[in-house]
Amino acid sequence: MGGLEAPHRVFPAHGYTGSMQADRNHLVDSVMVRQRAASFTKRSIKADAKTEGLRLAISMLDLTTLEGKDSPEKVRALCRKAITPYEAPLNPSVPSVAAVCVYPSHVRTAAKMLTGTGVHVASVATGFPSGQFPLEVRLRDVTAAVEAGADEIDMVISRGAFLAGRYGEVAEEIRQVWQACEGAHLKIILETGELETYDNVRRASDLAIEAVDSAGVLQDGDVFIKTSTGKISPAATMPVTLVMLEAIRDHFLSTGIRIGMKPAGGIRTAKSALHYLVMVKETLGDAWLTPDLFRFGASSLTNDLLRQLLKGITGQYMAMHDFSEA
Amino acid sequence: MKPIAPDTHEHDASPTGEWDYSPAPERTPVKIEESHGLFINGTMRAPKSRKRFDTINPATEQVLSSIAEAGAKDVDDAVQAAKAAQGPWARLKPSERAKYLYRIARRMQERSRELAVLETMDGGKPIKESRDVDLPLAAQHFFYHAGWADKLEYAFPGRNPKPLGVCGQIIPWNFPLLMAAWKLAPALACGNTCVLKPAETTSLTALKLAEILQEVDLPPGVVNIVTGAGDTGAALAEHPDVRKVAFTGSTEVGKILARSVAGSNKKLTLELGGKSPNIVFADAAIDQAVEGIVSSIWFNQGHVCCAGSRLFVEESIVDEVVDKLRHRMQSLRVGDPLDKNTDVGAINSAGQLETIERYVDAGEHEGAIMHEVNNQPLPTKGYWHRPCFFTGVQPSHLIAREEIFGPVLSVMTFRTPEEAISRANNTPYGLAAGIWTNTGSKIFEIARKLDAGVIWCNTYNTFDAASPFGGFKESGFGREGGRHGLQSYVKF
Numbered sequence: 108m109g110g111l112e113a114p115h116r117v118f119p120a121h122g123y124t125g126s127m128q129a130d131r132n133h134l135v136d137s138v139m140v141r142q143r144a145a146s147f148t149k150r151s152i153k154a155d156a157k158t159e160g161l162r163l164a165i166s167m168l169d170l171t172t173l174e175g176k177d178s179p180e181k182v183r184a185l186c187r188k189a190i191t192p193y194e195a196p197l198n199p200s201v202p203s204v205a206a207v208c209v210y211p212s213h214v215r216t217a218a219k220m221l222t223g224t225g226v227h228v229a230s231v232a233t234g235f236p237s238g239q240f241p242l243e244v245r246l247r248d249v250t251a252a253v254e255a256g257a258d259e260i261d262m263v264i265s266r267g268a269f270l271a272g273r274y275g276e277v278a279e280e281i282r283q284v285w286q287a288c289e290g291a292h293l294k295i296i297l298e299t300g301e302l303e304t305y306d307n308v309r310r311a312s313d314l315a316i317e318a319v320d321s322a323g324v325l326q327d328g329d330v331f332i333k334t335s336t337g338k339i340s341p342a343a344t345m346p347v348t349l350v351m352l353e354a355i356r357d358h359f360l361s362t363g364i365r366i367g368m369k370p371a372g373g374i375r376t377a378k379s380a381l382h383y384l385v386m387v388k389e390t391l392g393d394a395w396l397t398p399d400l401f402r403f404g405a406s407s408l409t410n411d412l413l414r415q416l417l418k419g420i421t422g423q424y425m426a427m428h429d430f431s432e433a
Numbered sequence: 434m435k436p437i438a439p440d441t442h443e444h445d446a447s448p449t450g451e452w453d454y455s456p457a458p459e460r461t462p463v464k465i466e467e468s469h470g471l472f473i474n475g476t477m478r479a480p481k482s483r484k485r486f487d488t489i490n491p492a493t494e495q496v497l498s499s500i501a502e503a504g505a506k507d508v509d510d511a512v513q514a515a516k517a518a519q520g521p522w523a524r525l526k527p528s529e530r531a532k533y534l535y536r537i538a539r540r541m542q543e544r545s546r547e548l549a550v551l552e553t554m555d556g557g558k559p560i561k562e563s564r565d566v567d568l569p570l571a572a573q574h575f576f577y578h579a580g581w582a583d584k585l586e587y588a589f590p591g592r593n594p595k596p597l598g599v600c601g602q603i604i605p606w607n608f609p610l611l612m613a614a615w616k617l618a619p620a621l622a623c624g625n626t627c628v629l630k631p632a633e634t635t636s637l638t639a640l641k642l643a644e645i646l647q648e649v650d651l652p653p654g655v656v657n658i659v660t661g662a663g664d665t666g667a668a669l670a671e672h673p674d675v676r677k678v679a680f681t682g683s684t685e686v687g688k689i690l691a692r693s694v695a696g697s698n699k700k701l702t703l704e705l706g707g708k709s710p711n712i713v714f715a716d717a718a719i720d721q722a723v724e725g726i727v728s729s730i731w732f733n734q735g736h737v738c739c740a741g742s743r744l745f746v747e748e749s750i751v752d753e754v755v756d757k758l759r760h761r762m763q764s765l766r767v768g769d770p771l772d773k774n775t776d777v778g779a780i781n782s783a784g785q786l787e788t789i790e791r792y793v794d795a796g797e798h799e800g801a802i803m804h805e806v807n808n809q810p811l812p813t814k815g816y817w818h819r820p821c822f823f824t825g826v827q828p829s830h831l832i833a834r835e836e837i838f839g840p841v842l843s844v845m846t847f848r849t850p851e852e853a854i855s856r857a858n859n860t861p862y863g864l865a866a867g868i869w870t871n872t873g874s875k876i877f878e879i880a881r882k883l884d885a886g887v888i889w890c891n892t893y894n895t896f897d898a899a900s901p902f903g904g905f906k907e908s909g910f911g912r913e914g915g916r917h918g919l920q921s922y923v924k925f
Binding site: 133134135136138139140142143149150151152153154155156157159160163353356360384388389392393396 | 451452453454455456457561565716717718719720721722724725756760763764773774871891892
């Protein structure tokens with residue numbers, strides 16, 4: 108199945124490059140977007156497609172712990188799980204997850220465990236989860252995390268400024284955070300549960316993407332947009348993720364740059380993860396089916412993915428206590 | 434009008450990764466008798482005509498079963514059985530009639546997967562659609578009308594509604610079981626009895642429904658099912674004891690029926706063809722409008738009387754819409770209708786495929802540009818047509834005027850609302866229309882000016898038993914569904 112066509116080649120005789128979309132306010136019809144999102148859940152993923160999809164989903168996990176009571180020991184357990192999600196040898200093998208995501212104070216612990224393993228160290232920053240801090244404090248938060256060894260930063264936008272219509276202010280803070288990342292990848296959390304409407308989600312997605320795009324040359328996967336902190340309900344939903352994927356698609360059509368996507372929170376079952384992969388495939392194409400461009404922010408999802416994967420290989424369901432915690 | 438440029442770029446730049454869905458065939462077993470009789474007076478019996486024909490699976494061209502062809506004598510038997518049953522059925526306590534309808538609905542639900550598989554095998558539509566659309570709606574139609582059976586006085590207060598008598602009902606092949614439900618449920622609720630004639634390519638689910646009618650102990654003769662082709666239908670419509678003729682199908686046949694019924698005291702409702710406009714304004718939610726375009730024309734291979742086969746897009750957004758449509762087409766999976774991931778199934782018959790191909794040829798011949806996203810091989814057996822759309826279509830082109838009844842869309846543009854309305858109404862048909870805009874006032878303004886029986890705003894091909902359906906002009910007359918639909922089955 109094909110993916111998106113490269114930009115500037117679509118209807119060349121007509122001069123359409125998609126750039127005309129940039130200044131248009133994209134509207135979202137909530138009934139039809141829900142209907143479309145639900146249609147992805149009707150896909151039946153069986154046999155090889157299921158095994159491959161589950162392995163892909165594992166490789167896209169950002170294993171996350173974001174609690175006040177997090178300890179170095181818990182972070183080390185999480186890192187160990189990230190590198191080797193399942194202890195016993197399997198054929199096909201179980202890949203490592205994409206990243207471990209922690210608070211800045213645990214970055215050093217995580218970096219020590221993960222250096223050289225291919226698993227990224229992600230840190231929430233910018234006054235996560237509320238973002239209700241002065242910008243200089245939030246920027247300092249980013250710098251500290253990067254200095255401690257984080258190569259991915261999950262920032263939060265100022266939802267207050269956004270909802271008040273101060274879009275320029277939100278764009279400017281995103282640009283400054285992106286600069287403070289100094290090479291670390293950036294995931295921009297919109298906290299869609301607080302934005303409430305699909306129109307807001309689309310506008311915030313466009314705003315975030317354009318803010319980083321205007322700050323310098325982007326490479327594919329440098330920047331992700333992300334649904335949620337996991338601290339607000341609802342977190343990721345399929346319609347919200349679809350709206351964000353459509354923003355990513357339209358940006359690609361006008362610039363050729365691939366922005367990444369990370370739904371976070373609320374995705375707990377392997378079945379639901381496969382539905383998200385179907386949605387990515389059918390909205391953006393297979394090119395996005397890589398941890399470089401798509402992540403799941405989750406923790407409890409891991410063991411259900413493993414359990415279903417083992418079921419496919421061994422034909423038997425294992426008890427949840429057969430899988431290590433964290 | 435700005436012409437839409439042809440696509441000169443290559444199809445389908447190869448993706449960097451590959452993750453394709455494995456086959457996911459629906460495995461629910463369904464028992465198909467080698468040969469079928471006619472359902473007359475509560476029993477299955479051989480046709481007196483001694484004639485038979487085969488019904489095939491259009492996806493494989495394999496013969497599924499031998500079907501009886503009812504001759505004039507068989508039709509007469511069926512009508513006489515219905516006539517004899519009508520008095521007692523009408524005199525039955527209305528709440529008792531309702532119970533039968535409820536039972537039919539429940540039994541359809543219980544056997545829904547089996548019926549869906551059969552519908553897909555006999556007609557070629559994707560199992561996803563027969564399972565998620567045809568079956569639930571068919572059951573809903575019986576549930577809904579069960580509710581009306583003892584409340585007819587409230588539907589028509591002070592008018593003392595009475596049943597008509599024997600109804601001759603002729604249904605098409607695009608939604609076989611659903612159309613049977615649309616016809617039978619309101620007729621039975623109002624105290625009529627029925628002789629139903631399914632389309633010749635899709636008799637099997639109607640005959641399976643006969644099994645259900647036996648299971649729920651529906652009194653013999655209340656519903657009779659006579660299979661066959663045009664001659665059987667003509668014999669039914671012309672039968673002197675038929676009090677009401679209800680037909681869903683082509684405008685061509687509808688006109689013949691109207692002539693044959695003229696001068697008799699039979700009531701007639703016709704639900705005929707369409708060439709429905711789907712209008713997308715620049716202030717629409719484009720991605721969702723594209724979704725609506727997909728369901729308006731590629732739902733059920735475009736074998737839909739209300740298909741939005743004429744797409745009118747405001748000129749300023751036509752490139753974006755067409756571009757997104759092309760992209761969206763890539764994810765439409767054409768193939769084995771029994772695969773749960775199939776979006777577009779087989780064309781219902783060799784004859785219909787020929788018709789579609791003739792129109793596509795005519796479109797290209799007249800200078801329109803055909804677009805299809807050619808990304809999957811089609812099965813070698815069976816009847817298939819890839820979803821496609823035309824740009825550079827002139828209103829005078831054949832593909833912009835005539836009903837194709839296939840997965841073929843004509844894309845045209847407009848600049849002002851007035852132009853959209855006049856072009857939308859410039860057709861002999863008047864069945865359905867779609868409007869896409871996020872401006873509430875515009876919805877009402879435009880909807881008022883469109884000559885169509887059904888107008889969908891920011892959605893398309895959305896159905897409900899409570900919502901009346903039917904057309905204007907050459908799309909027919911009479912309504913089905915809702916309180917308006919009941920009116921077609923009572924006299925005052």
